[in-house]
Amino acid sequence: MKNETLIRKSTFEYKWRAYLKTTISYVFLISLSLFILIPFFVIFVTSFKTRADSLAIPFTWLPQEGWHFEGYINVLFADLSGGGGGASTIVRGFLNTLIVVVPTTLIGLLTSALSAYAFAKLKFKGKRVGFGLLLITMMIPGVIMLVPSYMIYDQLGLVDSFFPLMAPGMFGAAAAVFFLRQFFQGIPDELIEAATMDGMGELGVFFKIMLPLSKPALIAQGILGFIAGYNDYFGPLIYLHDPKRYTLQIALSYFEGTYVNDWPTVMAGAVITLVPTIIIFLIAQKYFVEGITMTGFK
Amino acid sequence: MTTYEKKKPIIHKANKSKWGLGLAIIPLVGYAIFGLLPLVLSVVISLFDLNGYRFEGMTFVGFSNFSSVISDPLFFKSIGNTLYAMVSIPLTIVISLLIATVLMNPNIKGKGIFRIIFFIPYVCSVVAVSIMWRWILDGEYGTINHLLSLINIQGPDWLGDSRSFMPAMIVMSIWSGLGFNVILFSAALTNVDHALYEAAEIDGAGTIRKFFSITLPAISPVTFYILVISVIGGLQDFARFQIMAPGGGPDNAGLTVVYYLYNAGFTNVITYGMGIASAVSWVLTIIIASITAFNFTASKKWVAQT
Numbered sequence: 001m002k003n004e005t006l007i008r009k010s011t012f013e014y015k016w017r018a019y020l021k022t023t024i025s026y027v028f029l030i031s032l033s034l035f036i037l038i039p040f041f042v043i044f045v046t047s048f049k050t051r052a053d054s055l056a057i058p059f060t061w062l063p064q065e066g067w068h069f070e071g072y073i074n075v076l077f078a079d080l081s082g083g084g085g086g087a088s089t090i091v092r093g094f095l096n097t098l099i100v101v102v103p104t105t106l107i108g109l110l111t112s113a114l115s116a117y118a119f120a121k122l123k124f125k126g127k128r129v130g131f132g133l134l135l136i137t138m139m140i141p142g143v144i145m146l147v148p149s150y151m152i153y154d155q156l157g158l159v160d161s162f163f164p165l166m167a168p169g170m171f172g173a174a175a176a177v178f179f180l181r182q183f184f185q186g187i188p189d190e191l192i193e194a195a196t197m198d199g200m201g202e203l204g205v206f207f208k209i210m211l212p213l214s215k216p217a218l219i220a221q222g223i224l225g226f227i228a229g230y231n232d233y234f235g236p237l238i239y240l241h242d243p244k245r246y247t248l249q250i251a252l253s254y255f256e257g258t259y260v261n262d263w264p265t266v267m268a269g270a271v272i273t274l275v276p277t278i279i280i281f282l283i284a285q286k287y288f289v290e291g292i293t294m295t296g297f298k
Numbered sequence: 299m300t301t302y303e304k305k306k307p308i309i310h311k312a313n314k315s316k317w318g319l320g321l322a323i324i325p326l327v328g329y330a331i332f333g334l335l336p337l338v339l340s341v342v343i344s345l346f347d348l349n350g351y352r353f354e355g356m357t358f359v360g361f362s363n364f365s366s367v368i369s370d371p372l373f374f375k376s377i378g379n380t381l382y383a384m385v386s387i388p389l390t391i392v393i394s395l396l397i398a399t400v401l402m403n404p405n406i407k408g409k410g411i412f413r414i415i416f417f418i419p420y421v422c423s424v425v426a427v428s429i430m431w432r433w434i435l436d437g438e439y440g441t442i443n444h445l446l447s448l449i450n451i452q453g454p455d456w457l458g459d460s461r462s463f464m465p466a467m468i469v470m471s472i473w474s475g476l477g478f479n480v481i482l483f484s485a486a487l488t489n490v491d492h493a494l495y496e497a498a499e500i501d502g503a504g505t506i507r508k509f510f511s512i513t514l515p516a517i518s519p520v521t522f523y524i525l526v527i528s529v530i531g532g533l534q535d536f537a538r539f540q541i542m543a544p545g546g547g548p549d550n551a552g553l554t555v556v557y558y559l560y561n562a563g564f565t566n567v568i569t570y571g572m573g574i575a576s577a578v579s580w581v582l583t584i585i586i587a588s589i590t591a592f593n594f595t596a597s598k599k600w601v602a603q604t
Contacts, residue, residue: 022405029400032393033415036473040418042441043430059444111328114321124318130326137329140337141586143534143556144579147563147572148339149332154351171328202317231423233537238564249425253541256429263433270426277421285414288421292478293485 040274047071047267054263071268075255090269092244093251100162100236100247101229104169109222112172113214116180117206121192138174150238164239165247169229176221179294183217184210220291223284227277248273344576350567363577373578375550376558377585382464383554384532386471391524393472394479399509401480402487413484417477428541431470432457457542460549467552470538479524486520487513518601526593533586536560555582 041061046054048067056064075090118124119131153164187210195205211218236247246254255269281288344363346356367373397416401409419427434441437455446453456466494512503511514521536556543552546561553561555578563575 018405022403025400025403025406029397029406029412032397032476033412036415036419036476038441039430039434039473042434046433055439057438058447059439059441111324115323115325118318118320118322122318122321124322126319127322130319130322133326137326137333139590140333141530141534141583143559144340144583145333145336146559147576147579148336148343150563151343151351151353151572152336152339155353168328168332171332172325174325174329177325227421231421231425233424237540249423252423252429253425256425256432256541257544263439266429267433270429273426274422277423278418281418281421282414285417288417289481289485292481 043267043270047264047271049264051262051264054267055261068264071262071264071266072272074262074265075268075272089243089246089251089254090248090272093246093248096162096245097230097248100165101226104166105222105225105229107170108172108225109176109218111170112176112221113180113211113218114206115172116177116184117210119177120181120184121187121189121205121210122202134174134177138178146238153239159239160241160245161239162245165232165235169225173225176225179221179291180214180217182294183214187213216287216290217294219284220287220294223280223287224291227280230277340576340579343572344580346573348572351572359573363573364581367574367577367581372550372553373555373558373581376553376555379464379551380533380535380554383467383471383535384529386468386475387525387528387532389468390472390475390479390528391521394476395483395521397476397480398483398487399513401484413477413480416480419474420477422474424537425541427470427474428538431466431473431538432542435466457552458548460547460551463543463547463551467538467542471535475528482520482524483517486517490516515602522593522597522601526590529589529593530586533582533589555585 045062048069048071049063050065050068050070053060053063053065053068075088077088079087079089119127149164150159153159158164191209191213192205195209200208231249232247233249233253236250237253240246240250243251243254252269252273255266345358345360347359347363348356394416397412400406401412406412433439435456437443437453437458440453440456442456443453454462456462490513494516495508498508498512534556535554539547539552539554539557540560543557546553546557559575559578559582562570562578563572567575
């Protein structure tokens, strides 16, 4: 009898503690989520305010003068940075970004995959040394190349062109090679042997077996590469001077510097810039998780 | 059977090196052109005095670029600022580990949604995020000071005052960095051997004891990985400072080392020059290498060896 009440009491206590723990966990997670989300909400709302409304004190959580689209109209149609023959700065910036990033990402992905395939499945002399060198390149900070690279491009007349932003990435990235090599190693050798016996060459194996079987890994790397290129700021900041060639990020930072008092326009620009990557992330989130955890470990 | 035996050595031969080396070294060839060549040049440039961006008419000055960098109080200030901003690293690690731990609780619903929310800042452009935070931190119109005024606190002009500038940047950095760590910590936590917890429970260990004696040691390789890459990234922090602290910010409170380098090589190349900028990049590389080496040495004391 005594024992039973003791058990009942302890299960009650246990349940109560679990309940308390869950409640505290929710409070913790929800407050941090608000911390993350409120800044997004604020720029979203501000982008729909009128200029006067955006500068009202105190700050208001919703537009007081109704929802306005002037900011977006400005951003999407006006040639704010000039020199564009009337074409919209942000649209041109978006197109420039695609011109720079899409070919670079695709070609870089292919070269990274070819290299990863060789390191994972082919036998050749110098494999270990090559892989070691690749490891070392990842550890050298990029800033050290900045000054001499700029001078070389300047000497070659390539400053203010897309070349410095595109060419290096097309040779592949060490991090992507590591990630893809890991993935390729998981593909059974028997498959490759069978294909080789049927007379398939090494490149045939790569295109007809390795690539189709590695779609998730390739998508993961492709997306991470695209987003990094899309968001790149330092490279375009240094190399692009003519407003016609501004990428999206530079166009946006130009707005921010020039239209300091027109917050709805600046915020509309920020929202438009953020939307594509957030949508890509929401659609492809599992690839992000894979891409990050697999490059991070082992 | 006979054809198989005949073919096999040929396959083997073909497997050896026909394409292998050529394919494998594409990224290394790229690195040799776009990495190694500039790297070597960077040593040379750091020892010369240059005319703008031109190699013509450069004069050898020995280590004087280095000595003028090291004797510039502003450079030391930039190192101090960079290290100060890195206070965000331990804070981000602790908070993200807490989040990941809480997300392991089976009673919590909507884990996927929380993970998505924390991760969103990771995919956002630094320019847009800097614009966002500059607005939120604004002394007059900003959301943060509005929220503070609700509890009768008069917030400072966060980015306009040298004392409040860096704390604000640290909060922003935590905001950006949580999601990446949460993903890595979550993966690490799911990999911890459950038998260890059961054994500890039999020995009467409580939640906190289990966390410190089992969880922390088990995930230490991941913690170490996060620490190392955060430190390397933190020492090169630049873009958000360049956007949010034009001209270096109040009393140069926002001047980081890479920002100093950018000024030396690009905005003020006439006063500083590429030789100085190169010297700065080498000093920074030495700092990065020493701190990383220290991290690896210290790791023997606390990271579980696998």
